[in-house]
Amino acid sequence: MASNATLVGSIPEVIDSDKQKKSIFQRLVPSSYSVERRLLFKIDVSVLIFASLGYFIKNLDQSNVSSAYFAGMREDLSMYGNQLVHLSSCWAAGYVVGQVPSNLLLTRVSPRYVIPVLELAWGLATLGTFAVKNVHQLFAIRFLVGLFESGFYPGMHFILGSWYTPRELAKRAVAFGIAGTIGSASSSFLQVATYKTLNGVHGLAGWRWLMIIDASITFPIALLGFFCLPDLPYNAKPTIVLNQDDIALACDRMRAIGRKETEPWSREKLRRIFSSWYIWILPIEYVLCANGGISSPLQYWLKSFNSHPPPVPGKHFSVTQIQLLPHPATVIGIICAFTFACISDGPLKGRRYPIVYYSAMIHLILNTVWLSMPLYKNIPAHFAYFYLTAISGPAGALILNWITEITGVDTELRALCIALSNDLATVVGAIAPNFVWKTTDFPRAEKGYHYSLGMS
Template identity: 85%
Template structure:
């Protein structure tokens, strides 16, 4: 085994941003880059795989209420008017409470304890959802789900930013995000399959079985985290996957790009953090981005064809169609987001802003198009619009990458800015939908679309 000194001496050449990415032919042969590639493979296995599985489960548990709403929960719990928006707001309220404390906790307590414990807790809350008898109980339990899920997304972005350089981070962060998107998509497939196979079994509706199935998937992934997640590089200890040389290499990589280890809290540190522009500007950019995103009206629009009297006589959509027809939008979003990430890490040498600008322009154009379209004329054009919205995906992750990178000189500031960006975005998101994205306003949602335009 090579000594840690030998590995560390090779690092400055390896991680230089302009030299880090070599050609395909150069990658085929042995070089000084092999040690770093081995480290990246190990970190991908120990961090990225768990992060992706966990985010898949988080979004599955987060979105299952929306899927259940369109498959019987609305009628069973007498959810009418804006109550689905209120349920979402309860989840968001719980979500904003825990993000900053949990992210700061990660600077002091090993991620392998913080993140899996939170995941076990939200799995239990998801399981409890199957037994709710009325919408008030649903409000309360969704608050608990949001509270327990609050530390995962900002926490994993903080952890990813602790192990990867700017020429590696975007691809990993988008892969992490894609896993969450697949969780949202899978909720539709899972709800459809559950509704068909388990509806009525043991006297339970299909949407109640969905909560049980989601919880059953969540618990093993949480247990995996206790074994997979390492500490942060500066506090990591040798494990099954990472040996002493790996940790020495990881620490040197972070030093070379200016990532600092944790510091004790002090009055001077607090003054330095809160007098910097980072804490006041960076989170707001993410707030504007996240709240500028639209609530896509695809399912509401499809379901509106089934009202009486029908807006288009003879045209109806089944429950299965309402669940599955929106999915191509997600496929396009995934491809687009990963393409942006590869370009940002690669030819653009870690620059994030070109793709943030591109996504913002696409949002402005597409949102304006929707407001000018007659609601029930030229149905194929509506589907084209719904699917084109997938082209705007990925910029939110790149903004968080940039926050991770620009605040790398202070670990506590980095943890705080990443959490605050996501937290404040959800504070706004917990309130604004009650006024601008009202359930009763769909499928047109004119007020919501104008609100989205104002954000960009």
Template identity: 65%
Template structure:
């Protein structure tokens, strides 16, 4: 099969710009293209993608690294002195996390809708600067109430970053490119989680007591110092959405025209004015009600790792394994290989989804859910202290089934791409509802006092995996149902023939519909 290049002429403000866009549906992919997709596109497209990768993808990855660093530093701080300094007890760590989540829930949908009207170059860096300042303020807290307040504001300002960047990435990349970029962006956040352990260990060992501040307080200061320059980078280099972008030192008029042509070629729509008909179409369609729940089930389904709690029990009398103890540094660092395995697995799945699977997302959701079910069942049957090495192996591998998050958001973005505002809402609503559930569920099923066994939490995880499998099947059914109805409505094909065509029709504007692979 040869590579097909489709020519598209896009009108700019000053002249007609001729662009060439590689058709992803019939594009032949080389082995080099499987490694990185720009190898199989035109030279013009390759140059444009390099610029977008070097600005948008770099900022997204750095920003999400910092976001997760600032989000998860409270857990590292809790295990390294915050608990004692603030006299925290019981489930107060869970409560602090829930305050962060409450703030995080409030701003996501409004922020994503704002991105359809105001340049991301202003919205996203402003949010990052604000959460950096809130993180800085955390170093000075004297009681848990002040901690709750600042964690709420950190969550509020961080709320627009993750769904916003997924929306922006989906405005620039095709289905053969999106999963790789989204997963690189996503795993950068996991690196932030992992680096938080290293940073806390360094702060504890090297800064603890300097100027009278505990190591965990220095962690907040260092995190803020790292956050603010990344926000300033975004003000300069984060590009606007293709249909609203203007020529700059980074992107030429030809680059912008090419980006618009690429999105038009795959049916990804630009922003449109709101109308009663548009609102009615969104609210009466099944996408806004069904698709976000898929991400909610995935996000809340995986079991929380009990590793740090398990390690800490070796230091509590009566000692479960006499003679075996773990230092603060070991409790911080020993869980980190699990994050490394998680990152590698996520990247492999993204490359396969974009490449050999040619943009399919749902098979990886099902495979991940089945894997998580197996690990949940194994944990409930394992004695807590029978084999230290066996437990380490379990903790390091238990995340293998939890890596489908960006693929689900890619799937949502691609299924709703015929309506830009619907796409922005669904991506944000998915993440929003996921964290809303996360703000409530841990207080009942993932209580700090239940660890390390966390029997209730693991049973909760098993239930959600079965629901995720069922919900994925429901989405596939609805897509195939819509495909059959559309084929019959257009005439010339029976419902049986429509069911074998391998495509699904996604309603777009009042006069258009978009056909996608399921």
């Protein structure tokens, strides 16, 4: 199989899109682009915009339970102990079950049907969350949300890798990831807004209204996918955005970097896949990265000031502050992630490993700092630390890009490695918190931070 360096080196000069930008006018007016630049614009419109909107709403629906937990759900459903962590585990169990089958399904069934159908299904499950009466019902419905969401993230990484070259992919993959980050952050804003304006309306608590609002946003985005999401290039048909000439050029671009068409399954193909090092090593790399990151305890730390007796007399934080104070870190993270992605695609010429090494080193440093900080002394320094945790870069997305690029000569292997990497990372991420990231251990979470140090 071709190496990453071989694939990157095989890209024709014309594919280096950064060198094709000649003026501000050409950047703003698609008709003035080269043919390939016009194609990239169309792919961004049909693939990237839907991917970003879908990931935004996926993360909004995924994180709404955490937002609701800090805004009344815990009291309404009489939750206690580590049940918030158990909820995450239920979601992860469903997420694990569906990833590999859905990603392999994308190699045989049009993405414009697979992805939007999954999105409609998790929208319905999210809507059903507003009606739960106890935590056991919530456990069951979170499993369904995880099951239906499972195909989106690895599936969209597979689809993005089917349309973009290594000099274009990191920026798009990180833009896609940033949309998810914004979705997670927006859950807090929505929860604050619903808590203030809808709490108690028609007898429903504000956190229940959050579920209804999230679902109402999900459905139209899912319907959009049926119209704009294309097939994979080699078997794509013209859409309202991409014509036949666009598809032909897209296929030529993929051939230039070694991305192959789908192949029938056979005993020889299975032997080739499972005897290669890719299937055994690449997922482990992603597991280490995904579980070695920093789990910011900021909301737990803020909420701990409201304990009785208070750790700092006279100091407390409101529900609104607990929801909104973490967001400067989100802004910092977005800026850093996109900057590193541009560096990886541009000056680093498609290389991913320098950013991955940098992220690991930052995690080592910041985790060590947290373990040495007194918990309630020098509060401004704590805020500075929490906001600095966002500078680690987009290592996870870049590892998936790397997996896409070095397995591109076998479409089924590529789909399997992407899904299996995310799947195993989810398995570890679902099991480990029950032992090392216990809700009752926050905000210090000493075991979790030592665990993160080891993974980094």
